[in-house]
Amino acid sequence: MPAKHGILKLTDILLMNGELLMTVYYKDLTYYSLHHFENAQNIGWINGVNVYKKGIVSSDFIENLRLYTIKSFNEIRGNVNCSLCSDKFTTLGLSEIRVISKDGKNKYASPSMIIHYVTEHHYCPPEEFIRAVIDGPKPGSNEYQEYERRYNIECLWGESDEIIDNSEKLRNGIINNDRKMINDNSTLCNIITKDGSLINVAIKSGNVEMVNDLIQLGADLNKFNGIELNNAVLESENEIVKLLLSKNIKIDVSTPKLNPLFTAIRKGNYDASKLLLENGVDAKIKYTNEFMKDMDAVTLAKHCKQDSIIELLEKY
Structure with a gap:
């Protein structure tokens, strides 16, 4: 479940058979909100459930991408398994990389596991990211070192x-x-x-x-892929939920953690649940991951003992 005010914490890195498994997912080119909010676009946050683009990339891109893995951001001690091939164990997944475009106008945030996704699973990032990796400032350069120096909360992570x-x-x-x-x-x-x-x-x-x-x-409304809707539900600000829905905010149901209906159910927010259902959120979407199998909204509501919401869901 998203942490308060929308930041997703390391509950997105799950424990399975005593090993860590990377399961977090963000759509490419949305904005970073995993550990904090940052003006950097997400690239390569894929998993074994959500569809991602595949393709062939140049060796030049791969060679340059490897250079970024020597400088870790937001590093957590430990090792992690790839959710796409959980038999392979790597030290890359518990840290991140940052890439800056040549003109300095755009920044990109990726798990360090991205090099594995590209080389082993044929993940093909957006072209603008590929160009930034090849042409942008590299770790060790003066420009990149200045960015590192300003990568802290006081500087809003590099602003x-x-x-x-x-x-x-x-x-x-x-x-x-x-x-x-x-x-x-x-x-x-x-x-x-x-x-x-x-x-x-x-x-x-x-x-x-x-x-x-x-x-x-x-x-x-959708810079952070509609996370504000989830936050409004979490805060029980239902008038704001109603307003956001009326303005066609993106409803992100890519994972159970981001699905605002699941957030409403966990929160026991009946009114938000009703608003979301009235605005077309599919209560029958099922999720399967390391902690759940075929979990839909009714199943979650029963697990959370939300009787009034169960009655509501059964009408949809």
């Missing part, structure tokens, strides 16, 4: 001083319900904060009017 200052100003503006200040800075409505998107800050504050203001100003 410039200008972005940091604007981010905190707008974050405080939302917390203080300064709608005029937010409106006057509408061009920054998609800026990253330490709490994720500005919409996520408004959700944490329970401010439905501010969420609506941000949407009207052009905030991207």
Whole structure:
């Protein structure tokens, strides 16, 4: 289940037969939110359940990609199995890499296991990532070392001083319900904060009017693949859930952890469950992984002893 306010923790790395198994999944080119919110696009967070693109990549790309595995980010001690071939054991999976585009405008976040996915499972990343790996600054270069130096929470994981200052100003503006200040800075409505998107800050504050203001100003509801919907459900901010659904936020059901209906059931949030079902969330989707087999919404509700939600689900 996602941690409070949307950050997914290492419960996405599961224990099976005494060994760690990498199961986390994010769609390519969504934005990073595993350990914290970061202005880096996800690449290569695949598993044995969700479909991923396969293809042939150049040896030049593979050789350059290997260079990034020498510098680990967000490293956790231990070894991990590949969920695509659990008989193979590797030390790569419990750390990450960061790749920067040649012009410095884009950053990419990948599990270090990506080199294994590419060479052993024919995973083919997006072309823009391939170009960044080949042409972008490499670990050890001055540019990359400067990025490493700024990779901390105070610098919002590699952002410039200008972005940091604007981010905190707008974050405080939302917390203080300064709608005029937010409106006057509408061009920054998609800026990253330490709490994720500005919409996520408004959700944490329970401010439905501010969420609506941000949407009207052009905030991207799906920068983090619709995680704000899950967060609103988790916070029991059901008026915000209703608003987000009316604005066609992405409903991510790729994993049980990200499925907002599953979050509503675990939370015992009947009203959110009803809203999600009314807006087309499929209660019959079943999940199978190391901890569950053919788990659908009704089965989960029974497990959580949510009797009123069980009655609701049986109507769909």
